[in-house]
Amino acid sequence: MDVSEYRRQSQAEVAEADNRSDQSLDDAVRVLRDIKASRAKREAAARTVGLNIDQDPSKIDDLLDILADPNVPANQRTNILYLLRQISFRSAPFQAKRPEYLATLRGIVDDPDRTLRRRAVGTLAREKDEYVQRRLIDGLEGRDKALVPASKAIQLLGYDVHAEILPLMHRLVEDPPNKVARKEAIRLLAADPAAVDSLVEIVRDKREDPDVRRTAAIALQSIAPDVQLAELRRTALDAAEPAELRAMALTTLTQFDDQRTGSEMASRVQELGDESSSRQVKQATRAFVSKYSA
Amino acid sequence: MDHTTSESEVAALVDYVKRHPQHRGRLVELLPERHPLYRGRSSNAVVRLRGYVMAAFEQVGLPATVRRYVLDELQNGRHAYLVAAAAMAIRGLEEPTADVVPFLLSAIQNMKYSDDKVTFDTFPATWPAPSTTTALAEIIESLAWIGDHAQSARPALEALAADPYALSAETRMMLESLLAALHEPHACCHEPHRVSAADIQAPVHRVGEAIPSGIQMQDQDGRALLSQEFFGVVPTVVTFFYTRCDNPNKCSLTVTKLAEVQRRLRQDGVSTHVCTAAISYDSEYDLPLRLRAYGQNRGVQFSDEHRFLRVVCGFARLSEFFELGVNYGPGLVNRHRIELFVLDHRGRIAKAFTRLQWDIDDVLAHVRR
Numbered sequence: 001m002d003v004s005e006y007r008r009q010s011q012a013e014v015a016e017a018d019n020r021s022d023q024s025l026d027d028a029v030r031v032l033r034d035i036k037a038s039r040a041k042r043e044a045a046a047r048t049v050g051l052n053i054d055q056d057p058s059k060i061d062d063l064l065d066i067l068a069d070p071n072v073p074a075n076q077r078t079n080i081l082y083l084l085r086q087i088s089f090r091s092a093p094f095q096a097k098r099p100e101y102l103a104t105l106r107g108i109v110d111d112p113d114r115t116l117r118r119r120a121v122g123t124l125a126r127e128k129d130e131y132v133q134r135r136l137i138d139g140l141e142g143r144d145k146a147l148v149p150a151s152k153a154i155q156l157l158g159y160d161v162h163a164e165i166l167p168l169m170h171r172l173v174e175d176p177p178n179k180v181a182r183k184e185a186i187r188l189l190a191a192d193p194a195a196v197d198s199l200v201e202i203v204r205d206k207r208e209d210p211d212v213r214r215t216a217a218i219a220l221q222s223i224a225p226d227v228q229l230a231e232l233r234r235t236a237l238d239a240a241e242p243a244e245l246r247a248m249a250l251t252t253l254t255q256f257d258d259q260r261t262g263s264e265m266a267s268r269v270q271e272l273g274d275e276s277s278s279r280q281v282k283q284a285t286r287a288f289v290s291k292y293s294a
Numbered sequence: 295m296d297h298t299t300s301e302s303e304v305a306a307l308v309d310y311v312k313r314h315p316q317h318r319g320r321l322v323e324l325l326p327e328r329h330p331l332y333r334g335r336s337s338n339a340v341v342r343l344r345g346y347v348m349a350a351f352e353q354v355g356l357p358a359t360v361r362r363y364v365l366d367e368l369q370n371g372r373h374a375y376l377v378a379a380a381a382m383a384i385r386g387l388e389e390p391t392a393d394v395v396p397f398l399l400s401a402i403q404n405m406k407y408s409d410d411k412v413t414f415d416t417f418p419a420t421w422p423a424p425s426t427t428t429a430l431a432e433i434i435e436s437l438a439w440i441g442d443h444a445q446s447a448r449p450a451l452e453a454l455a456a457d458p459y460a461l462s463a464e465t466r467m468m469l470e471s472l473l474a475a476l477h478e479p480h481a482c483c484h485e486p487h488r489v490s491a492a493d494i495q496a497p498v499h500r501v502g503e504a505i506p507s508g509i510q511m512q513d514q515d516g517r518a519l520l521s522q523e524f525f526g527v528v529p530t531v532v533t534f535f536y537t538r539c540d541n542p543n544k545c546s547l548t549v550t551k552l553a554e555v556q557r558r559l560r561q562d563g564v565s566t567h568v569c570t571a572a573i574s575y576d577s578e579y580d581l582p583l584r585l586r587a588y589g590q591n592r593g594v595q596f597s598d599e600h601r602f603l604r605v606v607c608g609f610a611r612l613s614e615f616f617e618l619g620v621n622y623g624p625g626l627v628n629r630h631r632i633e634l635f636v637l638d639h640r641g642r643i644a645k646a647f648t649r650l651q652w653d654i655d656d657v658l659a660h661v662r663r
Contacts, residue, residue, distance in 0.1 A: 095407050096461055099428050100411070100462065103422070107421050130338045130341065130342070134418065162336070162538075162623075163338065164337060164626070167625075
């Protein structure tokens with residue numbers, strides 16, 4: 001069967017299932033539990049449950065049972081998790097189920113299925129959940145198996161400034177498991193006023209990847225805006241810097257620098273812009289000069 | 295015990311004291327926020343430790359000196375683990391008393407849409423947990439333990455029962471049993487005495503001493519000043535906060551109420567005779583722009599007499615003088631209490647309002663004095 005035929009068939013099944021307007025909430029939950037039900041039927045059942053759950057909030061308990069059941073295929077459980085996340089947004093009765101929902105999610109953070117595990121961990125991390133933060137930190141520290149890749153773990157911990165992972169982030173910047181994780185760790189140093197010197201060092205280090213240097217420069221904005229502006233001025237006026245960094249520096253200075261300093265720099269910026277072959281630099285130069293030469 | 299003590303050692307001490315309640319004083323020592331045990335730990339670690347310690351008072355008995363910590367958590371806490379622990383600790387009182395009821399009702403308001411399952415069976419908690427409870431379940435159990443002394447809570451509990459979305463099925467059953475057991479309040483029943491911040495003033499050891507001079511500060515406009523240039527000239531209301539505080543009952547509410555204090559001072563025509571200051575616990579992060587935005591967003595009007603301050607040099611001396619109830623993790627505040635001080639015209643502490651919510655009228659009354 002080719003793709004378009006499959007799509008046509010699938011859409012027809014969904015339409016047929018939708019047309020069964022008499023499908024009760026009970027039936028829909030039964031379909032969601034049925035591991036033999038077709039995908040189209042399950043999708044239709046999920047819509048029925050999503051739209052009508054307020055009629056019988058006790059059905060949320062059934063959904064939580066399915067989510068926790070290791071005998072149900074992981075992709076079905078993942079879809080149930082998506083459904084529960086939708087319901088958690090739009091259903092007032094869901095509030096009463098919140099404790100059970102969070103406890104169920106904590107119970108599946110070690111699930112062998114990667115997607116389900118990541119979705120559960122991500123949902124809990126957004127709730128600033130103590131248990132999942134602890135598990136993510138233990139994974140990064142090597143005290144426990146990692147629930148998600150290191151870069152993802154750092155991102156998820158970044159949802160909560162009170163997760164207090166700054167010493168760990170400093171260590172990961174020095175000794176990262178991979179490049180992506182290092183960049184994520186640098187990003188989180190934006191919460192640490194004690195990280196100014198480390199970030200400046202990264203911004204200035206021409207051996208660093210320009211993207212990493214840009215991340216460090218952005219992180220400085222939050223904790224030391226004056227230092228950031230000084231570094232950006234230096235970058236903007238250094239013709240040996242990579243074009244993307246110079247363009248980023250000029251764009252940021254166009255937004256945030258003070259009129260006097262910008263005016264003082266304008267003629268030099270114009271000269272360097274004229275010499276540059278980068279379209280990005282030329283464009284950023286025009287914006288800068290236009291603002292500060294006026 | 296200090297910052298080098300492992301969490302498992304603290305948990306072992308708690309378990310030991312549960313078996314030997316005569317040593318409960320060792321747990322009491324761990325409750326002040328300033329205790330070195332909490333230095334350098336994450337906020338989560340502080341929640342775990344304080345929660346496990348506090349819950350133990352249900353078994354070992356709740357001494358009078360600990361009540362204020364428990365009431366603080368019930369009134370202002372937002373973390374289900376700590377609120378559940380505080381509610382459990384109430385059942386360690388020698389006998390049920392009506393004056394804790396308003397605090398349990400505050401805790402219901404704080405938790406009713408953010409409740410969570412918690413467990414005290416293991417430390418730290420592991421999931422799935424064999425037996426769990428929730429903050430709301432523990433609060434309702436404590437109200438049931440208080441029994442007829444909780445009659446004044448009946449209208450609030452009936453309103454809670456009428457909210458179809460606030461409670462799980464289990465907690466709802468507990469609430470219905472409680473309501474069935476609670477008698478209707480008699481006409482002769484009075485509202486319980488409302489314990490306030492003014493009633494539990496922490497001992498102020500610096501009576502008679504003026505605020506230290508030479509502390510370098512910067513205000514919301516970036517202006518540098520020394521402590522003696524602002525404090526000790528006229529009476530001053532001083533409070534502490536930090537912009538990254540994630541508990542809406544603490545810093546955000548404190549600053550909002552401070553704006554109301556300022557408004558009342560203006561209304562009374564004395565806003566140039568009384569100063570107000572909010573000082574950040576998190577000076578390195580709370581740069582002038584952040585201070586200004588945080589205050590303005592909460593109704594504060596700045597002037598020479600009304601400023602937000604960050605300490606550039608000398609915070610330790612300031613913290614020692616006010617005996618601030620704050621501690622720090624690796625990067626920011628990991629725990630603090632609510633604290634407001636009225637200083638006299640010589641910069642001496644005339645009144646401290648700590649831990650519980652302070653009342654605007656109480657503060658203004660002390661300023662007028």
